[in-house]
Amino acid sequence: MSVLPLSSPTLPHNGGGPTSLSTRIPIIFKRLLRFHQMDFELAAWQLTYLCLAPKRVYRNVYFHKQTKNTWARDDPAILILIAGCLVVSAIAWSVVYSYSPLRVVQLAFLMIFRDFLLVGAIVATLLWLFANKVLLSPPTHSSPSDSRVEWAYAFDVHTNAFFPFYLTLYLAQFFLVPIVLRSNWICLFVSNTLYLAAFAQYFYGVYLGLNALPFLVRSELLLAPLLPLFTGYIVSLLGFNVAQHVLSMYFGS
Numbered sequence: 001m002s003v004l005p006l007s008s009p010t011l012p013h014n015g016g017g018p019t020s021l022s023t024r025i026p027i028i029f030k031r032l033l034r035f036h037q038m039d040f041e042l043a044a045w046q047l048t049y050l051c052l053a054p055k056r057v058y059r060n061v062y063f064h065k066q067t068k069n070t071w072a073r074d075d076p077a078i079l080i081l082i083a084g085c086l087v088v089s090a091i092a093w094s095v096v097y098s099y100s101p102l103r104v105v106q107l108a109f110l111m112i113f114r115d116f117l118l119v120g121a122i123v124a125t126l127l128w129l130f131a132n133k134v135l136l137s138p139p140t141h142s143s144p145s146d147s148r149v150e151w152a153y154a155f156d157v158h159t160n161a162f163f164p165f166y167l168t169l170y171l172a173q174f175f176l177v178p179i180v181l182r183s184n185w186i187c188l189f190v191s192n193t194l195y196l197a198a199f200a201q202y203f204y205g206v207y208l209g210l211n212a213l214p215f216l217v218r219s220e221l222l223l224a225p226l227l228p229l230f231t232g233y234i235v236s237l238l239g240f241n242v243a244q245h246v247l248s249m250y251f252g253s
Contacts, residue, residue, distance in 0.1 A: 026152035027074040035080075043077035050163050054205060057160060058212035071213065072152035082163060086111040089170040096177060097251050111170070116162060124155035127206065135216040147215035154210075161205025168198035173243065180243035188236075191243035196233045200226060 031037060049056045065071050090108035093099075099107065131149040139147070173180065173194055180191035203225050211219040236242060 026072060026155065027070075028072065028076045028079065028152060028155075031074065032076045032079070037075075038077035038080065039075055040077045040081065043075065043081050046078060046160075047081060047163050050160050050205070051167065054160070054164075054208050058208060061212050070150065070152075072150050072156050078159060082116060082159065082166065083112050085163075085166060086116060086170070089166075089174065092174055093170075093251070096174070120155055120158040120162065123158045123206075124151060127154040127157060127210065131210055131213075131216060134221070135210065135218055137215050137217045149210070149213065149216070153213075157206055157209030160209055161202045164201040164205060165198050168194060168201065177247075180241070181247070183241070183244075185237075188239070188241045191241050192233055192236045195242045195246070196229065199229055203229070 046057050046060075061071055064073065068074065087108045090111050091104055094104040094107055128149055128151045131154070136148065176190065176194065179187050180194065181187070203223060207219060207222040210216055210222060
């Protein structure tokens with residue numbers, strides 16, 4: 001009789017194993033290289049309506065929840081499109097500042113992985129914690145068991161809010177560089193209003209994203225940053241050109 005086991009024993013699964021780690025990674029990141037499965041047409045439609053009528057984009061959230069049992073999107077096409085937009089912006093800004101090809105690659109890397117993904121991960125984590133700690137409605141007998149904000153959905157909210165922000169500061173500001181960098185009050189007004197619009201759009205987009213979830217309450221709290229933002233804007237009109245300082249730090253000029 002053989003003393004060796006005929007099959008490998010089943011080990012108890014602990015929370016730190018690779019299987020646990022893989023289940024925690026949002027599906028949207030697992031599918032980043034599956035281009036044949038991506039719906040770029042839908043992603044382009046979403047990006048368009050995030051600027052024209054963002055509430056229409058969040059109406060699809062309910063359909064996605066009903067069909068795939070998750071609030072978060074599972075198609076990374078929108079991430080690819082935004083990354084492509086950032087690459088184009090990196091090339092354009094590199095022309096303005098006469099960057100070498102290597103600096104162009106570095107700038108594109110920073111825009112995608114720092115400005116978009118890293119900041120997005122931080123913002124998503126903060127939103128995820130805040131929403132689940134502060135904004136959840138009190139549980140009732142009729143409340144679904146999964147009435148919690150998914151981290152992946154919080155990242156979706158950042159992604160959706162980032163695109164109008166991108167159009168304002170990465171694209172529109174590029175064409176307005178000759179104006180926003182001048183040292184007179186009218187140009188200062190244009191510069192600071194541009195930044196006010198960009199951040200106001202971002203905060204409003206975050207609010208719309210979480211307000212779309214039916215089990216969250218007091219989502220108006222997410223609009224609270226608009227008050228200090230507008231106050232800072234009024235103060236900055238006394239002589240602080242935001243674009244001059246931001247572009248100087250960002251591009252080292």
